[in-house]
Amino acid sequence: MKPLARYAALHSYVELGRSLGIDPVELIREAGLDPAGVSMQDRWVPAAAIADLLERSARASGCEDFGLRLAERRRFANLGPLSLVIRDEPDARSALRIMSRHEHMYNEAVHTRVTERDGIATIRLVLDLGGPGDARQSTELAIGVLHGLLRGFLGTDWQPLEVRFAHAAPRDTGTHRRLFGPHVTFDQDFHGILAYTTDLDAPNAMSDPQLRVYAQQRFDAAPSTQTTTTVDRVRELIELLLPTGRCSAEQIARSLGVDRRTIHRHLAAEGETFSSLLDDTRAELAQHMVASRRHTQTEVAELLAFSSPGNFSRWFRKRYGCSPTQWRTAAGAGGSNIATR
Template identity: 60%
Template sequence: MKPLVRNAALSSYVELGQSVGIDPRALMKRVGLDPVGLAAQDRWVSGDAVTRLLELAAATARREDFGLLLAERRRFANLGPISLVLREEPDVRSALALLVRHERMYNEMLRSRLTEAAGLATVRVGLELGEFHESRQAVELAVGTFIGFLREFLGPRWQPVSVCFTHAAPRDLTTHRRLLGPVVEFDREFTGIVLYASELDTPNKLSDPLLRDYARQYFESLAVTTDTTELDRVRELIEVLLPTGRCSVEQVAGSLGVDRRTVHRHLATTGETFSGLVNATRTQLAEQLVANPSRSLTEISGLLGFSAPSAFSRWFREQFGTSARDWRARHAAGADPSAD
């Protein structure tokens, strides 16, 4: 399947879009992304769709600096679990090397590389899209995010030696120079950030040596499970889409950047079907939700994607052999809700 990115890649997208006079949610729908799913920062969505969305937003707002403005709103935590470990690394070199080495934990499109020569360090940044189309905004978002990351360690006044892009210069360089530094070059042979290698030796003042080992152990336990399968991705998307009432194989396929036949084909290799996964996900969620007395059964019906409470009631009885109301009562009494 095509590369995916965490929903966190669009963190603050809605707020930025509104501030520049566009309808950000309408544009998301045009590229097949569900605005409701933005609340789940750790969910994975199509990197191709995100790239097209950023280009569409920039063109609609007539802001060639849209990607950079989005990078300006980035926070350290947007990187996800890896941010917990980066904060405890002893110096900038170690933190940056870790970020580059585990980039697929937060963005499957990103291809970055750190090199050092002649007293300079270069962070080369690229995107692997799966197919060719304009990606200027996504590239500048990635570069701007790296700059923000480095300033977390080197201070807000730090400036790189230069920032280079392979694409042409925008008409107005104001935002680029404000956020990237005074030396921003275009039409270069590579995209990336150049800084003094000695700056990589800067100690991390936030690091606590006593916490470092714990942070690394926690991260390594997560890294072992980062090879998310297509089946896992479909399950996650089903869970996100159910409350919207638009949980269909077409919606899931759109979020993954493929067609519905590809989804069916990948599921078939694992012996699963889309309808089977939807039902299994509903069953798992129903047990959790019905057990919570603070949620009404009508509300639960909607969260599970049913068009009406009566449809939920029929489904629940078929799955659990009893009504949701009786199941909840048995659970509250401490009895086995599934017992006859």
């Protein structure tokens, strides 16, 4: 499976695109992405599609610094749950260590590595899109976000010793120098940021020791593996697509940048099928929706993509041994009589 990234990577993309006179919605479609999905920050899509969108946007707007302009609009929160931990780390070194170790939680294509020698810290960044393709804008977006993270810890007056890019310089380096300072170089052997090691030890003024303990406890409770399985990816997309009426193996395959047979093959290797995942996800959602009383039975049937309330009711009774009405009544009485199996 190709590396995925969260839609959060495109935070403020639509606003930036419109400010530069391009049609962001049309460009999103041309890149094979869903315009309606951009607002779903935690939805995963192929990282290569996001990279393609940024390249198309740079060409359409005539802005070679499109990725950097987007980076300027990013916030800690765009890193998702990881931001809660990073914000309260005691220093920049600790934050970088956490981010590098768990970067798969926000972008599977981004890989960072920190080395220190003779008082200089080198933060290297590699972008792996799973295949060929131009990644200039995505790389500059990632470096810009990394630089913004460091400034959040070290103060807005902080400047790196050097910011390096492996690609050639743009015609106008004004945005690069405004954002990074005077020491920006191109045609280097890697992408990255150089800083004094003492900078990484500077105390984090944002850190709250008590909140840090709480955030780490919540964070550590989540699965720590860096391998996101196909089952995890498909289950998440089923939850997102069910209410849209477009939850099919074909649509999920397109969202993951592969064909339908590839999805079935990967699921089979993990002991699952699309049908079983769809049914199990429906069951989990149905329990909560029926018990919550926020939706009528007709609305629940529509949200879970059943053809009629009657079909939903028959499926529910077969699954749980009681009707949705009986389940809701039992839930309102405290749930002691809810039948499960």
